[in-house]
Amino acid sequence: MRRVEVSLGSRSYDIVIGEGLIDRAGAEIAAVLPGIRAVVLTDETVARLHLTRLEIALQSAGIGSTSVTLPAGETTKSFAQLERAVDAILEARLERGDAVIALGGGVIGDLAGFASAIVKRGTNFVQIPTTLLAQVDSSVGGKTGINTPRGKNLVGAFHQPSLVLSDIALLDTLSPREFAAGYAEVVKYGLIDRPDFFDFLERRREAIFAGGPERAEAIAISCQAKAAVVAADEAEHGDRALLNLGHTFGHALERAVGYDPARLVHGEGVAIGMALAHRFSVRMGLATGQDAGRVAAHLQAAGLPTEIAAIPGPALDRPTLMEAIAQDKKVSRGRLTFILTHGIGRAFVARDVDRADVERFLDEELAK
Amino acid sequence: MRRVEVSLGSRSYDIVIGEGLIDRAGAEIAAVLPGIRAVVLTDETVARLHLTRLEIALQSAGIGSTSVTLPAGETTKSFAQLERAVDAILEARLERGDAVIALGGGVIGDLAGFASAIVKRGTNFVQIPTTLLAQVDSSVGGKTGINTPRGKNLVGAFHQPSLVLSDIALLDTLSPREFAAGYAEVVKYGLIDRPDFFDFLERRREAIFAGGPERAEAIAISCQAKAAVVAADEAEHGDRALLNLGHTFGHALERAVGYDPARLVHGEGVAIGMALAHRFSVRMGLATGQDAGRVAAHLQAAGLPTEIAAIPGPALDRPTLMEAIAQDKKVSRGRLTFILTHGIGRAFVARDVDRADVERFLDEELAK
Known part of the structure; x- marks a missing residue:
């Protein structure tokens, strides 16, 4: 215990x-x-x-x-x-x-x-x-x-x-899909500021999915990671925002599919959102394509989606996604706030993100 | 200003x-x-x-x-x-x-x-x-x-x-009845712990009702009084409960008339509640009948009711009132909490009030 x-x-x-x-x-x-x-x-x-x-x-x-x-x-x-x-x-x-x-x-x-x-x-x-x-x-x-x-x-x-x-x-008692969706948040803690934990997940993913001490270990480290951020910033004025890695895109995707769990559950939205946050960071010249590729590969190995096009059902369009992003409560006085990254375990809060950059990036992703 | x-x-x-x-x-x-x-x-x-x-x-x-x-x-x-x-x-x-x-x-x-x-x-x-x-x-x-x-x-x-x-x-722009109802809360601050303020209200009541500097003075002192209590106990764990003087009875009366403003508005419930709290304190041997009488006289002079029987419409009964008191959120694990008083400006929080004492007192009041 x-x-x-x-x-x-x-x-x-x-x-x-x-x-x-x-x-x-x-x-x-x-x-x-x-x-x-x-x-x-x-x-x-x-x-x-x-x-x-x-x-x-x-x-x-x-x-x-x-x-x-x-x-x-x-x-x-x-x-x-x-x-x-x-x-x-x-x-x-x-x-x-x-x-x-x-x-x-x-x-x-x-x-x-x-x-x-x-x-x-x-x-x-x-x-x-x-x-x-x-x-x-x-x-x-x-x-x-x-x-x-x-x-x-x-x-x-x-x-x-x-x-x-x-x-x-x-x-x-969880379905494999539900377990994987939760695992997306476990991966997130590694990606924010614990590169060693991400390494551990890459090495021990199968054991964690099977149960046993690795599972308990991964859950405890995840709770410690979140508890540390929350203790430092309970009311989300600053660093707590890092926990939203993958969530601005993720929430927008969930909203765009009308919160239909047959198409997308929260953890899957976060998985795609984290992959997008890493690729957007590469696009902005902040991170390497190698890191973005490693993140996508790990999420895919865990059975998680990493592309907008992987969402079943009618294709999503850019205006719908931008509208959903604008309504997100992490918007501060009209400026867009995203969690971007300099690489695995090096996420940061980017306020003042240019709307046009997001639009261009989404156009590229949607054209894939 | x-x-x-x-x-x-x-x-x-x-x-x-x-x-x-x-x-x-x-x-x-x-x-x-x-x-x-x-x-x-x-x-x-x-x-x-x-x-x-x-x-x-x-x-x-x-x-x-x-x-x-x-x-x-x-x-x-x-x-x-x-x-x-x-x-x-x-x-x-x-x-x-x-x-x-x-x-x-x-x-x-x-x-x-x-x-x-x-x-x-x-x-x-x-x-x-x-x-x-x-x-x-x-x-x-x-x-x-x-x-x-x-x-x-x-x-x-x-x-x-x-x-x-x-x-x-x-x-x-307020009706006289609405102004008087608000005045009940002004009186309350004197009764809790400001006997000098109660004296001031007794002397200057007519000027306060007429408007002018006495009104501003009474409002500012009331805000100071409440602000002092709130600053000491924001989340109502202790002394903030003193602000409920007259409110346990008052809320029960409001509830018993179905929140019908034609019969009783909040301030009137508080006025009757404060008169009851003082008479209950006399009944428990805590305060003098003279103080209770002075409180009732002042409230009546301000056009406020001080008796349960003054509420128009069908007579209220004791089980209805006790039921309403029991549902009040100031009940702590089944014990009854009331604000009682040792006299004007000497209110205190009485936890563990005996249900039977409240019932006997209400029977006397309802039999008047």
């Missing part, structure tokens, strides 16, 4: 990583939040697989709980489901000192975290992420929120959990 | 109090937030009276803005109107560095502040309160939120404004 501390002063908390953790969830939670009651928010898919084990674990530690099961899928991150979750939490008469527990992937974590942030202006919050993506990304850092018809994650709050329990055995 | 600073470290801000401030709003805002765009949220009543003046003031300072007019009244503090406000802010492509401006009373301030807190996880926020209640209470301290069918202000966020502009001349 590994523990990664996220250092945020009085709001510091631990991420616990290990096999079979869900069966000890009650004891782990009671140690941090003694005497509480809880509302568990989950989705239909996860409830079928894991909810009973969690309920038994909570009960055995004396934590009274009620469970609310929402529909599975990205469309659950909506005002309508938020209102439903909030109402269920209020119906259970949860008090500020009690906890909302998110059992699920990023969608449930983001929605439950946001509901927890706003009910009575903030209740305690515990995350039990059940996907690789949630374990290495969305459960770390306190970003919560929902989508609106105008874009992804455009409404939300910063709300830190009291505890994160990452049971790596739960990942065995 | 008076300035009251709310000291909250990097989130400190000024409350500016004066006559005709709305016409200088653009310049005041541009001085604090240079180069921004803005979305003005207001309601139909206030828009008719004051919106054009504000728009001219913003324009003359070079602040581009769009305005959104919502229905007037407490029912606007709903998920549906929140979603509408959020969508309007996103439609205007407001960025994190831009500002949401609330032009209106407490309802607009709470709703706009909450929308500003959650759009892109937080944009800048400016308050231009147009009622006495909003100028002395809801615009100070950063509490924002909406109601749900289960209770008032059960969903929200702490989100501090960058600036508050209180134009006391706008209060001349």
